[in-house]
Each structure stands twice: as structure tokens, then as C-alpha cells.
Amino acid sequence: MAESEPLGRRERKKAATRKNISDVATLMFLERGFDEVSIREIAEAADVSPTTVFAHFPQKEALVFDEDDEQRARLVGRVSDRPAGVSIHQALYAFYAEEVRLSAAEHGDDVAQRFMRFLNETPALRDYGAKMWLRHEVSLADAIADELGLTAPSYEIRAYARFVLQMQLLVSESHDPLAVLDAGFAVLEHGWASVEAKRA
Secondary structure: OOOOOHHHHHHHHHHHHOOOOOOOOOHHHHHHHHHHHHHHHHHHHOOOOOHHHHHHHOHHHHHHHOOOOHHOOOHHHOOOOOOOOHHHHHHHHHHHHHHHHHHHHHHHHHHHHHHHHHHHHHHHHHHHHHHHHOOOHHHHHHHHHHHHHOOOOOHHHHHHHHHHHHHHHHOOOOOOHHHHHHHHHHHHHOOOOHHHHHHH
């Protein structure tokens, strides 16, 4: 009897199939518009069945956000696995800065901005993207509370976690993402009073 395929290899094949479906779908959406492309067309172009598409992506919007779980794991990992001497705030800033640089290096500024325009001009995707990042709020707040030795997140931690996650939306919409990132994290670290005091 043939030996079963190793789990690691099966998981890699599943991940490759998932990424291929998402890449094919995203290109089709960019070319024709989100509402103009059907799941059946995506399946045909990706050389899989519609059932396989739905097995990986429970709804059409998820095709564009194929790294949702991985992003949440990386985000929380930056808090819990940060080096000694690095604050939670510094670790989260570094996470976002690396994401910005990786996106620019992989896709280029023009492609990244085109993709963000596509997201912002598609109501279903804009809403899904916003909810996707806010879904990470509980996980991030719990990780921060754990690092601070608390049994549950305080109101301050919950507010901070939400503000940090909203930074992703501001950064992704900007033509100068690192400048927006610097400004946003400075306000989070030093508070609004320091900004207003400069203008007084």
C-alpha cells in the first residue's frame, strides 16, 4: 500500500493552490472590476473547480485578502516574540514599516497604489478590508495584556490596539506611507496634547 503523503507537503500544496487562486482572481478583478468577474471564471482561469475556490475562500471578497490569518499571526508574534529591550510600541512600528517596504519591493509603488485605489473604489472590498483588520483587535489586545501581566485587556489597551490597526488603513491609502506611519505612531506614543501644543 502506498504511503500517505506527508502532512507538510500536503499543506504546502494547499497553500500554493490558495495563493494561485487569489493571484489569478486579483488580476482579473484589476482588469475587469470586482463585480464583473464570477467565481466560475476564476476557477476556470486558475484551473480548479468552483468547489475548490469556495473551499479556500468562503466569500468572494476573501479572494483579495488571502493572507488574513498569516498577517494576524505576524502582528501578534511581533508583540509576544519581540527582542529584549524593544517596547511593544517599537515592535508594532517595525512591523508596519517592514510591511510597507516589502509591499513596495514586491509590487512596486505604482502597483501598490493601483491595488489600493482598486480596494478603495470597490465598496465591498473596502468594507471587508476594514473589518478584516478590526477582527485582529481582540488578538492584539490579548497579546499586549499578556505581555503586561494582565489577565484581560484594559480599556487603554483596547483603545491602543484599535488605533494601531487603523494605522494600516491610513498607511495603505497614502502616497507617502512611511511619513503617515511616523506621524501616526508619534501621536500614539506622545499623545495629541504634544501636537496641539506646537500650534498654540
